[in-house]
């Protein structure tokens with residue numbers, strides 16, 4: 001797929017949202033033009049932080065969120081939570097291959113549950129984990145920071161890795177989304193898109209924008225992202 005044929009999706013990471021007002025935060029960011037809700041699940045074991053689980057995903061669905069929810073599992077083991085997130089209404093479920101005992105089986109579990117499956121690559125994790133499972137992958141998520149916390153700086157070596165992942169996707173002929181997560185800002189999103197990403201997770205750049213009292217506080221950052229992507 002050439003650049004001209006790629007559609008760009010923006011996936012705000014609710015890791016940086018105000019958890020006390022989560023439903024409202026998600027409503028506001030979707031009203032500002034977000035495409036996907038990026039849902040970071042951390043277990044204080046695979047990564048050194050603890051966040052939210054399937055009950056919160058289900059609560060967002062009950063609140064009325066119909067947009068795709070992209071559940072990024074930073075947990076070990078992964079398989080039992082896969083079933084819980086399928087039941088909770090996730091759209092995409094992605095996991096780290098090092099955290100699964102049987103990567104092919106975990107991918108199959110996600111797909112059998114009717115969700116789209118993805119593998120997540122930490123900055124130092126090789127893309128070779130894809131070698132024998134490309135036919136079961138709907139999304140490749142490249143971490144451009146070490147997982148666990150929002151607000152970190154983008155690791156530049158990820159640009160080369162994006163180019164390599166884009167080559168693999170194009171060679172597969174499959175409609176696999178290439179998502180980037182960590183340190184995505186208005187200033188670097190165009191360069192990241194040129195390297196091959198089509199789906200952009202942004203946490204602090206979105207949820208720390210604007211003023212708490214403004215219900216449209218996310219409009220300008222979302223517009224700025226779109227303007228940058230239009231230049232690609």
Ligand SMILES: O=C(CO)[C@H](O)[C@H](O)COP(=O)(O)O
Pocket residue numbers: 013015016038040072145146147148149150151152181182183184201202203204205
């Ligand atoms: O998965 C994550 C951390 O593990 C977050 O999604 C990611 O860091 C996004 O936050 P920011 O845009 O502030 O870097």
